[in-house]
Amino acid sequence: MAEIKNKTNLSCTVNGRASDNIVSDSLLLADFLRETLGLTGTKIGCDGGECGCCTVLIDNAPQHACLTLAAKCNGKAIETIESLSEESRLSAIQRGFNEKLGAQCGFCTPGMVMAAEGLLRTNPDPNEQEIRAGLASNICRCTGYVKIIEAVQSAADELKMSGQAL
């Protein structure tokens, strides 16, 4: 059986809730979220850093959960796709993706939405070029991106109109 691994105390917040766990030093954040916490909204689409499906926010910044060691997240605030809907209502970005057909198969979507969330938090009024740059680490194989760009634009517009900033 697997020999005793080096373990670390991991205290962080995940989707606003305190999470205290002992994790193996080699555990990836993506596996910690999916397997330890059961947050399977975060997807794994590649062997490391290629696709962006695993994008989560760490202290507000979009990061690849598949390239991040869980043990390195001590004291950090981690947010996943599961945190965005409030009382089971979609967030503005999620609504944009749903209404504009920014999601077809939906496998890239959690990562796309989190990348967009990170983008709109720092830049609430991005132009098309900035949206493209903000989502450049995320691959979608279904949509051709046209409707993803529209989805993010419409979410930004909605947030602007309603005077909410992320």
Add this chain to the structure above:
Amino acid sequence: MNEIKPSQSIGIRKSLVDGPEKVSGKAKYSSDFMPIGCLVGRIFRSPVAHAEIIKVDIEEAKLLPGVKAVITGDETDEPFGILPIARFEFPLARDKVRYRGEPVACVAAIDVETAQKAIDLIKFKYKELPAYFTSKDAMAEGTVDLHDHRPRNIEREVDFELGEVDKGLSDADFVIEESFNCAEVCQVQSEPHAAIAEYDAEREFITVRASTQVPYYDHLMLAKVLKMDEAQIRVVKPFVGGGFGCRTESLNVTLICALVARAANGTVRLTVSREETFITHRGRPETDIEMQIGVKKDGTITAVDYTAIQRGGAYSGYGVVTILYSGGLLFGLYDLTAVRYKGFRVLTNTPPPGAMRGHGITNVRYAFEALLDKIATKLKIDAIEIRRKNLLKGPNYETLNEMFINSYGLPECLDWVEKESQWNQRKGKMGKFRGLGVACGHYISGASKPVNWTGEPHATVHLKLDWDGSITILTGAPEIGQGSSTMTTQCAAEVLGLDMSRFQIITSDSKLTPKDNGSYSSRVTYMVGNATIDAATNLKKILIEAAARKLDANPDDVECLGEYYSAGSQDEGLTFNEVVTAALEGTGTITVKGNFDTLPESWGTKKYRGGAVSGSMAYAYAAQVVEVSVDPDTAEIKVERVWAAQDVGKALNPLSVEGQIEGSVWMGMGQAISEGTLYHNGLGITNSMLDYRVPTIIESPPIEVGIIESIDPNGPFGAKEAGETSLIAFIPALTNAVADAIGVRPTDLPVTPDKLMELMEKNTNNAKSVT
């Protein structure tokens, strides 16, 4: 109550019925199921491309604590494969391995680390054989056969001549020929392959969830390789992260997962890596094409003569169908009177390709459209005009290979792209290093003969109406992201005049939903859409009869307004819920079904062996104009803009249709300019999403979509294919645009900067040597 109207769902932009689950992260894909106690599977793969297996020693691996099962090719001697005539692949290799990365053994263990340790303990002894990585090498004299029953490594040879080709060529004023090479490409769908199998030893029953486009074919193949009764198997398709054809046949991943779960007497989750997903492959084969087209001075085509050679990988898969499509589907786009085709499907020591989006015809269409463009330039005929010159004399047209064309919106597609791209004003006046190109394509709306002929209808849909007034659609049609569940709901809602929110849909669970052949060859909208309309019509009849009883009226006088039923003469009608109560009286919950079958005249030709392949109830058409710029220093191509018109019969959901067309164009762009697999001695060296060069959001062009509606007489509300045709048209439209931009014509795909630079340099040198 005069204002009550039936709800309309067809032709309206609808977001996906399963969209909220996807955008909220609630949607569960195969690898998201992690029941407590679930084991992890891991595959040991062949390190060599071609070898005789001497021994797979798993003794030490088995003894490792935490390992619950290790299986090899000894686990099953039943081969699998999509085509009944070509089943010679085993889930785990027996006797021989035939490509690098072929599964040899599988471990089920308590966690990934343990599974990997066990894999490292497996000792694989083999004797290497000569391996062939190109079609040419595999077909050469004196090669070792990959399979004893396929001499010279030819999987299938197709040879037909329809019409008088030699006469056509000699009657031509002008004959032009060219060779093309199209690199092998892969779907690179977002979700890597995954399966989870739960074996219940007590009941000898297995439940398998898998990322698949064809749960029914999986069911058949699971029964075969497990040697279990079909009734002891339940196949469920969870959410699936894209397909594009990579999952239109049973994959070894699914079968191995079930085999190892049974061996371990437990539940095993087998999620393979991206690299393994590339190795599992089933993409589009590398294709070499030599084509000759004869034309009259006015651009009328007199004959086409061509050969296509496909590097088919180590096993057949869909190979025979692919090489047949490459011939049969040349027809149906233009009026062709003489065609000779020779196709070779070759077995090589590379991973097996499959039925990728635009199956079988994409590369041949590329060659044809590129050549047609070249002819137009030579004859100084406008590139759109030469296509108009050769249009079918249809609809109501029968091709040489007996395809029936009942709807044909290609002329309107050409008109649309011509106008929207301002073709006439801009073509030829784009300035240096900028160009416009046009091309067309078409594709089937489902194969009219299924690969497994059982005598059942092509599609069956159930509708369950219960006391609460909700209707559940039960369909085996696999929703894989293409929007089939939304389409089905729209069809049912439209017929019954109800809002879509009255419906729930349950898909692809073999113990609940009626069998369906699967999501491939663009069959679902046409076939399952029609079956849904049939089911909803049957339900409506029951409801009208119930309303008539209640209202004491003649059923013919009852009008269904969706939420309200009224009898002509009476003031007071019935609400939908009252009608439901009336309908359930004495019978209880109602389940109705609807079917769809293809018409015999769509079953293809008997003029040559395999002519049934390419027969379809309807064909979708596309014309595309692509605008490019080429960087003179780096030879990098930038797609500036795309105008994509597609005749989809009727856009049931214009939003979805746009999404399909945009996705197709973009995937075509990948194949055209950057994508291609590479192997070094059989080792895949492009097995990551970075090395394989999928375009990103940065390179993605603006795409204008033109929806053309020709209303197919047999399609559901007139609809036909929407998700493949535009991919086919993009590739030649791009290379034609490149030719317009720089005056040299690329022939080999993908048109990468290094290849294009070489062409440009050659061209300048030639120009210099002329002056």
